[in-house]
Each structure stands twice: as C-alpha cells, then as structure tokens.
Amino acid sequence: MAMNKPAGVWNYVRGFENLSLCDWPGRATCIIFLGGCNLHCPTCHNFELAWDMTSLPAIDPVHIKSYLRDRAGWLDGVTVTGGEPTTVASVGELLWELKKYNLPIKMDTNGMRPEVVQDLLHSKLVDTFAVDVKGPWAKYPSLTGHAVSEIAAQANMQRIFEMAKTTTDSFYFRCTQVPGLTEADLDVARGYLPQGYELTIQKFVPPRRKQEHAKPNHEERRPVGDVVI
Numbered sequence: 087m088a089m090n091k092p093a094g095v096w097n098y099v100r101g102f103e104n105l106s107l108c109d110w111p112g113r114a115t116c117i118i119f120l121g122g123c124n125l126h127c128p129t130c131h132n133f134e135l136a137w138d139m140t141s142l143p144a145i146d147p148v149h150i151k152s153y154l155r156d157r158a159g160w161l162d163g164v165t166v167t168g169g170e171p172t173t174v175a176s177v178g179e180l181l182w183e184l185k186k187y188n189l190p191i192k193m194d195t196n197g198m199r200p201e202v203v204q205d206l207l208h209s210k211l212v213d214t215f216a217v218d219v220k221g222p223w224a225k226y227p228s229l230t231g232h233a234v235s236e237i238a239a240q241a242n243m244q245r246i247f248e249m250a251k252t253t254t255d256s257f258y259f260r261c262t263q264v265p266g267l268t269e270a271d272l273d274v275a276r277g278y279l280p281q282g283y284e285l286t287i288q289k290f291v292p293p294r295r296k297q298e299h300a301k302p303n304h305e306e307r308r309p310v311g312d313v314v315i
C-alpha cells in the first residue's frame with residue numbers, strides 16, 4: 087500500500103536501522119537518519135542523505151513508532167543522526183515524540199550549530215551528543231568542502247567545548263581519520279578537547295558511491311576496535 091508523504095519533521099527521516107551494537111559504545115540502539123547537512127565533506131558516507139535527501143524514500147513513521155513501542159525493552163537507546171540533525175528546524179518535535187519511549191537519546195553532530203545543541207541540551211531532549219572533531223581548525227575548509235572557515239569552525243567548537251565542561255556526562259568526541267589527516271593532526275585535534283575528555287579515533291571506510299548502494303549507514307563511524315586514544 088502506498089504511503090502518504092510523512093508530515094512535518096518525519097518527512098526528514100530517510101533512513102532507519104533497527105539495531106546497532108557499535109554505534110553507541112556499550113549499548114544496543116536503533117538509528118534514525120535525518121536528511122540535510124550544512125557541510126559538504128568530500129569523504130561523506132551519507133552524501134545522498136546529506137545533500138539530496140529526496141533521492142531516498144521517506145520512512146513510514148508508523149513503522150518506527152511500532153518498532154519502538156514493541157522493542158523499547160530490548161534497546162538501550164536511540165541514535166538520531168544525519169546528515170546533520172541540528173539543521174532540521176523542527177528536530178525538537180521528533181525528539182519529543184521519541185522521548186515517549188523512555189529511551190536515552192544520542193544525537194550525532196558536526197558541532198557547527200552550537201546554539202541548537204545548547205537548546206536541545208537544556209530542554210533535555212537529548213541525553214548525549216557525539217560530536218565530530220574533523221581535525222585541526224586550519225583543515226576544516228578542505229575537510230568540509232569549504233562549507234566552513236577555520237575561524238568559524240573554531241568558534242563553534244569552542245562553544246561546544248564550553249558546554250562539555252559544565253555537563254560532563256553529555257558529550258563525547260570523535261574524529262574519523264580520513265585521507266589527509268596525519269597522526270600529528272590527530273594530536274592537534276586531541277589537544278582541543280576540554281580536560282578529562284578523550285578523542286575516539288574512527289577508521290575511515292571509503293564511501294560507496296554507486297546509486298544502487300544508496301542507503302544511509304553508519305560505517306563512517308566504525309570505531310578502530312575499541313581503541314580510544
């Protein structure tokens with residue numbers, strides 16, 4: 087039976103994984119993928135989702151809600167990712183609906199919209215933010231398809247770090263070692279973090295660019311074993 091176009095924020099939901107055992111370390115989670123992104127990273131895995139979400143089918147909200155209703159007892163959390171979920175204007179409405187299932191929510195973000203992160207943190211709609219540190223500030227332009235300047239990247243991430251200093255259980259930081267990022271670059275990125283935080287280094291898996299494989303996935307966030315450096 088054909089599905090009507092989902093209303094409101096649900097129209098941004100363009101991917102759903104029932105179960106992941108590695109996306110949120112130590113937890114069994116489902117993953118909801120939202121379309122749209124404010125960056126243009128040349129190494130992006132979810133490029134259709136990020137830049138052309140209408141090329142992917144919308145997911146029936148009924149499917150996700152019934153899954154959560156039936157399986158919430160077996161899950162340890164929900165990941166909301168993208169694309170970049172902070173670019174979805176009404177993302178709070180989606181989170182509010184998800185909160186009804188009494189599961190902790192993790193949101194993945196590139197950190198370039200700190201004002202949205204702050205709102206979601208203060209309204210307690212997100213329990214944990216997984217923030218990507220792309221690399222040294224000077225490399226942000228090349229790492230993001232020139233979507234953000236060195237100065238803007240630093241300013242935005244500094245605001246995230248200030249939040250992380252005062253809400254220590256709500257953030258973790260990770261960096262995907264994409265081509266062009268050296269060990270010295272990782273050390274620089276590691277040095278940006280507030281005291282007490284570690285940078286999780288993730289292995290880069292080259293994206294599959296063939297249209298027939300187009301489906302949101304979380305492979306770019308695959309950890310290097312359990313290594314936290």
Ligand code: SF4
Binds near residue numbers: 123
């Ligand atoms: S921030 Fe993430 S989703 Fe957006 S373009 Fe970069 S890798 Fe892709």
